[in-house]
Amino acid sequence: MSQNEVITSAKKVINDSADSVWARLRKLDGVEAFLPEVVGKSWIVDNQAPGVGTKRSCTLHNMSEEGHATAEEVIAFDDTNRSYSYKIEEGSMPVKNMVNTFSVKDLGYKKCELSWEATMASFIENPQMSEIDFRQFVKSNGEMLMANFSKLHNNA
Numbered sequence: 001m002s003q004n005e006v007i008t009s010a011k012k013v014i015n016d017s018a019d020s021v022w023a024r025l026r027k028l029d030g031v032e033a034f035l036p037e038v039v040g041k042s043w044i045v046d047n048q049a050p051g052v053g054t055k056r057s058c059t060l061h062n063m064s065e066e067g068h069a070t071a072e073e074v075i076a077f078d079d080t081n082r083s084y085s086y087k088i089e090e091g092s093m094p095v096k097n098m099v100n101t102f103s104v105k106d107l108g109y110k111k112c113e114l115s116w117e118a119t120m121a122s123f124i125e126n127p128q129m130s131e132i133d134f135r136q137f138v139k140s141n142g143e144m145l146m147a148n149f150s151k152l153h154n155n156a
Contacts, residue, residue, distance in 0.1 A: 004097060004099055004119035004120055004121050005119060005120060005121070006117060006118070006119050007098075007118040007119060007120055007135055007138050007139070008117075008118055008135065008138055008139040008142055009115070009116060009117040009118070009142070010115070010116050010142045010143060010145075010146045011113055011114065011115045011116075011146075012113070012114050012146040012147070012149070012150050013107065013111060013112070013113050014111065014112050014113070014114055014149070014150050014153045014154065015110065015111055015153065015154045016110060016111070016112065016153040016154070017106075017110050017111075017112060018082060018104045018105065018106035018107075018112035019106075020153065021082075021104050021112050021114060021149075021153055022079075022082040022104045024152070024153075025082075025084075025102055025104060025114075025149075026050050026077075026079065026082075026084070027050060028044055028050050028054060028056055028074065028084075029042050029043055029044050029056065030042060031056075031058055032058075033148075033152060034145055034148040034149040034152055035141065035144060035145045035148060036148070038060055038061060038141055038144070039058050039059070039060060039061070040058075040059040040060065040061055041058070041059050042056060042057065042058040042059075043056065043057055044056055045057060050074070050077060050084075051074065051077045052074055052075065052076065052077050053073065053074065054073070054074040054077070055071065055072065055073050055074075055089075056071075056072045056073075056074070056086065057069050057070065057071055057072070058070050058072070060091075060092075068091065068092055069090075069091065070088055070089075070090060070091030070092075070093070071088070071089045071090035071091065072086045072087065072088050072089060073086060073087055073089050074086045075087050075099065076101075081103070082103060082104040082105075082106075083101065083102060083103035083104070084101070084102055085099055085100065085101040085102075086099070086100055087099045088100075093134075094123060094124040094125075094126045094128070094129055094134055095120040095121070095122065095123055095124060095134070096120065096121040096122045096124060097119075097120060097121035097122075098118065098119070098120045099118075099119045099120075100116065100117070100118050100119075101115075101116070101117045101119075102114070102115070102116050103115045114146065114149060114150070116142055116145065116146065118138050118142065
C-alpha cells in the first residue's frame with residue numbers, strides 16, 4: 001500500500017496543559033463542540049472505550065438536505081504521546097483512505113501545541129466538488145477546528 005499524501009495540516013498553541021487538552025481530545029466524541037460549523041452530533045458506537053478499533057459516527061451539516069453521517073475508526077491511539085489517528089470508513093468524502101491525526105505536545109508552563117493532519121490516498125472525481133475545492137474545504141475545516149478548540153481551552 002502506498003503512503004498517503006498530506007492534504008493539509010495545522011498547529012495551534014493552546015494556553016492550557018497538555019494533559020487537560022488531551023483529556024478532552026482523547027474522549028473521541030463531542031466533536032461538535034470544536035467544529036460546530038460542520039458537525040451536528042458525534043458519538044462513540046456501542047460506547048466503546050477510546051483506543052484502536054473504536055468507531056465514531058458524526059452527522060454533518062450541509063452535506064444533503066437530510067444531513068449526512070460519516071463512520072470513522074481509530075487506527076492508532078497513544079496516551080503516552082497524546083496522539084490518535086482515525087480513518088473515514090463511510091461517508092460522502094470524495095477520497096480514498098482519508099486519515100486524520102491529532103497530537104498534543106507539552107510546551108511547559110501550562111501551554112501545549114495541538115497538531116492536526118489530514119491525508120488521503122487519492123481524490124475521487126465527482127460532479128459535486130473538484131479536488132481543489134475539496135482540499136480547500138478540508139483546510140478551512142482544520143483552521144476552524146483549531147480556532148474553536150483553542151477558544152474552548154483558553155476560555156476554560
